[in-house]
Amino acid sequence: MQGCAVWLIGAITVAASLARAQMMFPVQPAKPDPATLFLNQCGICHSVRQGDGPRQGPNLFGVVGRRAGSLPAFKYSTGFAGADWVWDAPRLEVWLTNPQAVIKGSVMTYRQADPSVRQTIIDWLKEQH
Numbered sequence: 001m002q003g004c005a006v007w008l009i010g011a012i013t014v015a016a017s018l019a020r021a022q023m024m025f026p027v028q029p030a031k032p033d034p035a036t037l038f039l040n041q042c043g044i045c046h047s048v049r050q051g052d053g054p055r056q057g058p059n060l061f062g063v064v065g066r067r068a069g070s071l072p073a074f075k076y077s078t079g080f081a082g083a084d085w086v087w088d089a090p091r092l093e094v095w096l097t098n099p100q101a102v103i104k105g106s107v108m109t110y111r112q113a114d115p116s117v118r119q120t121i122i123d124w125l126k127e128q129h
Contacts, residue, residue, distance in 0.1 A: 097113075
């Protein structure tokens with residue numbers, strides 16, 4: 001019985017040491033590639049394939065440089081009627097942070113609080129032409 005107790009104490013000590021070591025040196029999750037990030041964050045509502053029709057949101061192929069609310073195949077919320085600007089990186093940054101602050105009444109509910117995730121999505125969208 002005493003040998004069992006010693007073994008148990010030893011096992012607990014080893015487990016605690018391993019747990020502490022893991023806390024001191026956390027394993028960083030692999031960063032997804034930008035296309036996968038877009039698919040996971042935005043792909044349910046948006047496509048970026050040229051020629052695809054709209055989904056819940058407009059197709060984002062070529063969005064950088066496009067006039068806001070101008071994709072003919074998509075019915076935009078009424079706030080886009082007064083959007084007299086072109087999508088660029090700074091505008092997308094604000095948009096992805098809080099769409100309703102950019103277009104009152106926007107139906108886009110996605111918000112991304114992490115600036116690095118927003119930047120990865122924006123940089124990837126710039127390449128989709």
